[in-house]
Structures are given as C-alpha cells and as structure tokens.
Amino acid sequence: MSSERPCCEEVIDRQAVISLLEDLDPQESRELFARLVEIYLKETPRRIKVLAEAFATGSSGEARQSAHSLKSSSAMLGIYKVAELSHQVEQFARDGALAEANAVQAALEHECDRACACLRLIRDSGFPTVNP
Numbered sequence: 001m002s003s004e005r006p007c008c009e010e011v012i013d014r015q016a017v018i019s020l021l022e023d024l025d026p027q028e029s030r031e032l033f034a035r036l037v038e039i040y041l042k043e044t045p046r047r048i049k050v051l052a053e054a055f056a057t058g059s060s061g062e063a064r065q066s067a068h069s070l071k072s073s074s075a076m077l078g079i080y081k082v083a084e085l086s087h088q089v090e091q092f093a094r095d096g097a098l099a100e101a102n103a104v105q106a107a108l109e110h111e112c113d114r115a116c117a118c119l120r121l122i123r124d125s126g127f128p129t130v131n132p
Contacts, residue, residue, distance in 0.1 A: 008118035011111075016078025037119050040073055044112050051089065055102040063101055064093035070112075079115045082108065 020036075021029045047070045054063035071086035085108040092101035 008121060011079065011081065011114045011118045012122075013078035013080055016080075020076065020078070034123065036077065037123055040077060041116055041119055041123075043073065044070065044116055048109055048112055051105065051108075054093075055098055055105065058098060060093045060096050060098060063098060064090050067093060067101075070108075074115065077115075077119075079111075082111045082115050085111055 017033075021033060024032050047066045050066040051063055051070075054060070054066065067086045067090035071083045071090060074080070074082040074086060085104055088104050089101045089108060092098070092104070
C-alpha cells in the first residue's frame with residue numbers, strides 16, 4: 001500500500017455511506033457498517049489476488065466473477081471509482097479480452113489501496129452514526 005494519505009472525500013461518496021446507514025436499523029447501523037468495512041478490508045486484497053491469478057492463467061470466468069464481486073461491494077459502500085474500474089474488468093473478461101482487462105489492473109489496484117486506506121481511517125476514527 002502506498003504511503004500517500006488518500007483524500008477520503010475523493011474515494012468514498014459520503015452520501016452513499018449515509019444512505020446505507022439510513023437503510024439499516026439505527027440501533028445496529030454502526031455495528032453492521034463496521035462489519036461491512038471489515039469484510040471489505042479482508043476480501044478486497046483476496047479479490048485483487050484472484051484477478052491477477054486469473055489474468056496469469058487466462059481464466060476469463062474467474063476474472064469476471066472476482067471483478068463482479070468487487071464491483072458490487074464497492075458500489076454498496078460508495079467507492080465508485082473501484083466499482084467503475086471493476087465493471088470495466090468484468091466487461092472485458094466477459095468478452096474474453098483479458099489483455100484489456102489486465103491493462104486496467106494497475107489502476108484498479110491503486111484505487112483499491114486508496115479505498116482500503118480510507119476505510120481504515122474511518123474505522124480507526126470511529127464509525128459514522130445516523131441521527132434518528
């Protein structure tokens with residue numbers, strides 16, 4: 001991970017996080033959000049690794065599935081740049097264009113690093129709450 005301190009407002013859409021929290025039970029929103037963040041922090045590096053392995057072995061199906069999962073989890077947390085790049089990889093993989101998908105990999109990894117750094121900052125500074 002880069003030592004660059006990400007500007008979280010550029011990486012995570014605050015309104016998307018607030019909307020997510022508003023959709024959760026107010027009594028449990030903080031705990032559920034914390035769990036979602038921990039899952040994202042755990043699964044994102046694994047999904048990036050699976051993508052790299054899929055590119056190395058030419059497995060379009062694995063690349064597509066990993067990119068799809070990353071796209072969905074990122075969009076849910078308002079991490080739209082990762083979701084967008086994941087969508088590109090998913091489409092390229094669906095079309096069997098792994099060289100093109102692999103070309104997006106560096107940007108995707110960079111954005112995932114930034115997103116995870118932001119989520120760690122949010123986690124370490126206290127999760128947001130929604131006023132009833």
